Amino acid sequence: MKLIFSPLSPFARKVRVLLHETGQLGDVEMVDVATTPLDTHPDAAAANPLGKIPALVRADGPTLYDSRVITRYLDHRAGGRMYPQARLWDVLTLEATAEGIMEAALSMTYEARFRPEEVQYAPWVDAQWQKASRALAAVNARWMSHLAGPLDMSHIAMGCALGYLDFRHDARGWRVGNEALADWYAAVSERESMAQTAPE
Incomplete structure (x- = not known):
């Protein structure tokens, strides 16, 4: 999996913290992009038609976007303890x-x-x-x-x-x-x- 993200985005930070807390950091390649509302990075646009980050690119299914969708998916993958x-x-x-x-x-x-x-x-x-x-x-x-x-x-x-x-x-x-x-x-x-x- 690949996470299209910016280290300055609080929405992307949510996903990264969850990856730390659930021991999944090694499962996700981090793709750091510089993107703005006026100049969408090509990787962000390719992953999410809205051009927003974060986006989680999966090999076995469609790319996921919106941080809450991504965190629910990753938490489910790790056993579901972050959404009790x-x-x-x-x-x-x-x-x-x-x-x-x-x-x-x-x-x-x-x-x-x-x-x-x-x-x-x-x-x-x-x-x-x-x-x-x-x-x-x-x-x-x-x-x-x-x-x-x-x-x-x-x-x-x-x-x-x-x-x-x-x-x-x-x-x-x-x-x-x-x-x-x-x-x-x-x-x-x-x-x-x-x-x-x-x-x-």
Whole structure:
């Protein structure tokens, strides 16, 4: 299998952390591509008609894309412990929350990097940050007991989302008012899988 990815993508990082945690790193060739919304890398376009990463190219079936599809497949392949049936709906909901934070943060990044300064729209950026902020507050208020449990895919997704906020939007100070979540993130960041995949 081949993973078409960028080390800066929080969505791709989710997959890479899962590969670490499930012992599948040796089964997947990493294909690092530089791709943007305005200039899609040929490998990304060939793997996914939408041109988005990550994409998992398989020898025995169609290429998989969307990080949640890829992680479900890889977890199933490894025995299914990252999506435990007993708390599946909680895992999926918290993973979706983390993905929403990533999407809002990535939208902010794109507005600054790929739109000319004279047409950048500050209210749009602020609205995206409000989405992320509401999600962070909800996790801090209602999901800490889940995050305190055994590692599952929602933990990985949330860790990657928070890592992306630090990487691209650290000045926004997401930790203020979310101290419990910040403490949790400090601990989960020490896992080898998180340290090995941190964006630089």
